[in-house]
């Protein structure tokens with residue numbers, strides 16, 4: 462059977478996109494410690510006419526900008542999966558699987574996990590989604606390197622890339638204020654940001670996102686949300702991930718969105734920017 466319909470070459474890897482799967486044998490010189498992976502990407506990642514599938518979007522933005530918050534809200538609204546590679550990494554860490562020790566060292570230094578490992582985790586997640594009949598997605602935290610963006614481009618169409626932006630001092634405060642309820646998994650933020658506008662720049666007001674009383678005593682902090690590690694993550698974002706913005710800008714897929722404040726202020730404006738405000742009104746009316 463002529464299963465192989467496509468061959469995509471990357472600088473250090475070769476990806477074969479078959480009619481039902483993508484197989485990869487990757488041995489990256491940049492990550493020579495990593496074991497080569499064989500993996501399969503699911504049929505829904507193959508190029509389908511956009512009218513036959515749900516949207517395929519990517520959220521970019523620095524650590525702490527709120528990619529997870531806004532991506533998961535949009536996914537609820539659109540009925541599509543929110544796929545956050547950071548969550549996949551944390552699940553792998555919690556599972557104490559074979560990669561856990563290696564991942565913990567990398568993540569707790571604020572560094573990026575190798576492209577091979579992240580693509581392997583993403584492939585498994587997509588396989589599970591495919592088995593459940595998922596269609597469309599918002600990818601959050603992927604792609605984070607040009608190589609990841611090229612790999613993604615080699616296998617599927619991304620309709621839109623939303624680039625969330627916030628000033629760096631606020632990003633740091635937001636990461637340090639981040640808390641997770643160890644029981645229900647809810648995400649909260651204790652940071653209270655109120656910066657006055659000056660020199661023609663607008664002020665920014667982000668009230669804390671406090672947990673309900675029953676979560677209060679169960680709050681935990683991510684091990685990589687310390688000041689030193691967040692600063693390193695911001696540095697690495699600027700070095701490795703900012704070029705991904707240009708990658709999509711040059712393909713005219715990038716929607717820049719400066720967050721004007723906290724969720725109550727930003728959410729309606731984001732919906733407007735995405736032409737989803739009327740859609741949300743209809744959904745709320747139908748609920």
Ligand SMILES: Nc1ncnc2c1ncn2[C@@H]1O[C@H](COP(=O)(O)OP(=O)(O)O)[C@@H](O)[C@H]1O
Pocket residue numbers: 523524525546547548550567568571572573574575576579601602603604605606609685694
């Ligand atoms: N696409 C990716 N490529 C490489 N490493 C990743 C990727 N996504 C997540 N990670 C790893 O998981 C960590 C946490 O990711 P994430 O939750 O997205 O954090 P952030 O708040 O920095 O955006 C990252 O610092 C990195 O080590």
